[in-house]
Amino acid sequence: MTTPQHADDFLHDLRLRSAAEGGVFWMDDEHLAVFEPTAARQVSSANWHGLVMHDRLIDTLRRRHSPQMPWTRIRTAWLTQLHALATAEHTSDLITRMRLIIDARLGDDVDLVLLAQDVAVRSMLPLALTGLTDRESDRITQDLDQKLLRLIDRDPGGSLRHRAHFAAVQIRAGLVVRRVLRERAAGRRARQQDLTDPIVDLLPELGMDRALDVVTSVLTAIGGPPGSAAASVLYELVRNPQWAERLTGELRAVETAAFCAAPTKAAPLTHRFVKEVLRMWSPPLLLMRRARTSFDLGSTRLEKGCSYLVSPHMIHRDPRFWQQPDTFDPDRFLPGAPHGPADRAHYVPFGWAPKKCIGADIGTTQLIALCHLICTRYRLTVPNADALTMACRFAPVPQHFRGHLSLAPPDDAEKQ
Numbered sequence: 001m002t003t004p005q006h007a008d009d010f011l012h013d014l015r016l017r018s019a020a021e022g023g024v025f026w027m028d029d030e031h032l033a034v035f036e037p038t039a040a041r042q043v044s045s046a047n048w049h050g051l052v053m054h055d056r057l058i059d060t061l062r063r064r065h066s067p068q069m070p071w072t073r074i075r076t077a078w079l080t081q082l083h084a085l086a087t088a089e090h091t092s093d094l095i096t097r098m099r100l101i102i103d104a105r106l107g108d109d110v111d112l113v114l115l116a117q118d119v120a121v122r123s124m125l126p127l128a129l130t131g132l133t134d135r136e137s138d139r140i141t142q143d144l145d146q147k148l149l150r151l152i153d154r155d156p157g158g159s160l161r162h163r164a165h166f167a168a169v170q171i172r173a174g175l176v177v178r179r180v181l182r183e184r185a186a187g188r189r190a191r192q193q194d195l196t197d198p199i200v201d202l203l204p205e206l207g208m209d210r211a212l213d214v215v216t217s218v219l220t221a222i223g224g225p226p227g228s229a230a231a232s233v234l235y236e237l238v239r240n241p242q243w244a245e246r247l248t249g250e251l252r253a254v255e256t257a258a259f260c261a262a263p264t265k266a267a268p269l270t271h272r273f274v275k276e277v278l279r280m281w282s283p284p285l286l287l288m289r290r291a292r293t294s295f296d297l298g299s300t301r302l303e304k305g306c307s308y309l310v311s312p313h314m315i316h317r318d319p320r321f322w323q324q325p326d327t328f329d330p331d332r333f334l335p336g337a338p339h340g341p342a343d344r345a346h347y348v349p350f351g352w353a354p355k356k357c358i359g360a361d362i363g364t365t366q367l368i369a370l371c372h373l374i375c376t377r378y379r380l381t382v383p384n385a386d387a388l389t390m391a392c393r394f395a396p397v398p399q400h401f402r403g404h405l406s407l408a409p410p411d412d413a414e415k416q
């Protein structure tokens with residue numbers, strides 16, 4: 001599949017084709033677009049049914065076998081851990097980490113895309129992997145940062161030297177994860193309440209290489225969409241001052257304890273705002289998958305080994321399912337709103353079962369918490385806010401999005 005220079009034009013063309021061809025069409029000889037909501041759900045369900053982790057290439061080369069590991073066991077282990085982490089205390093800790101990162105940049109002229117990424121990833125990292133030394137933590141975040149820069153196209157280049165550096169950073173981060181897994185398993189490092197810990201228990205069955213893959217998949221997952229969504233939240237707050245004001249009213253009035261216990265209940269208007277941001281600007285924009293099996297989608301047959309693309313973004317912007325899909329309006333998520341989602345399949349910012357995002361709840365909490373901080377504790381100033389635009393790369397990226405944060409005057413912040 002060739003991607004035109006201008007990703008925005010490419011997506012625009014895809015939208016037109018999708019509307020004309022009913023959401024399921026061949027983009028070229030090998031790539032099937034599956035942008036119709038029911039078909040996307042079916043294809044995901046069929047493709048990942050009974051997914052098992054097999055031997056890795058290295059096992060095959062060494063003629064050794066690892067026991068098969070159903071993917072559902074990994075997901076269950078993660079979801080159990082996330083359930084234990086869904087407490088008011090953990091939410092409060094998450095907000096404190098976010099606040100400290102922003103406080104350190106007060107008054108600076110900052111690139112708000114990178115700041116949003118920093119806040120989202122560094123505050124979320126302890127949920128995935130904690131108990132690290134500063135040096136270890138730097139190695140992991142350096143790897144996540146460079147992967148993100150590559151995705152949002154701020155990468156200075158693809159020279160050999162640059163690629164070698166990229167690989168070296170990635171290998172060093174992998175060595176940290178291996179060391180943590182090994183030392184926790186051997187009792188030389190304390191066990192922690194994070195998403196890596198259940199993998200320590202599965203280590204004898206998984207083996208080190210597959211365990212590294214599993215932990216890396218969580219790290220990669222927190223390194224991409226949360227930061228992109230956080231940047232989109234800032235973008236919409238700046239572009240919609242009347243909504244920022246409404247959110248401020250709600251968030252100033254809410255008690256901290258109630259907010260930390262259940263942010264979506266304590267701040268329903270802010271929750272609607274975040275849902276609308278995720279509808280308009282769902283990251284990643286396109287998800288490419290390889291068919292693990294052949295299957296039929298109406299009159300179209302997808303053969304095993306071919307690739308298909310699914311996209312929450314394309315579904316969320318399809319005028320067949322959403323009225324005025326390009327208009328930002330959080331009130332479409334009010335119960336019974338005529339311009340809201342007519343079906344659950346029309347709103348899928350976290351993907352589809354059985355591979356649906358495990359971090360949907362904590363990710364939403366983090367975005368609501370970001371709104372809380374920005375609307376009550378800080379003042380966000382962005383020159384030329386009216387001229388801001390969003391570019392579509394791997395994910396939506398606000399362009400030339402610079403500004404500065406200062407503390408809100410004491411009167412504004414007193415309910416903090």
Ligand code: HEM
Binds near residue numbers: 284350363
């Ligand atoms: C607003 C924030 C987030 C968004 C928009 C988001 C979105 C997504 C999407 C679209 C997928 C692909 C689902 C599919 O293939 O059908 C995914 C997968 C995943 N996400 Fe998230 N995510 C977010 C936050 C998080 C967080 C905070 C975590 C970890 C705590 C996380 C962990 C994962 C994992 C592990 C997967 C892969 C699941 C699997 O392969 O079974 N995500 N996410």
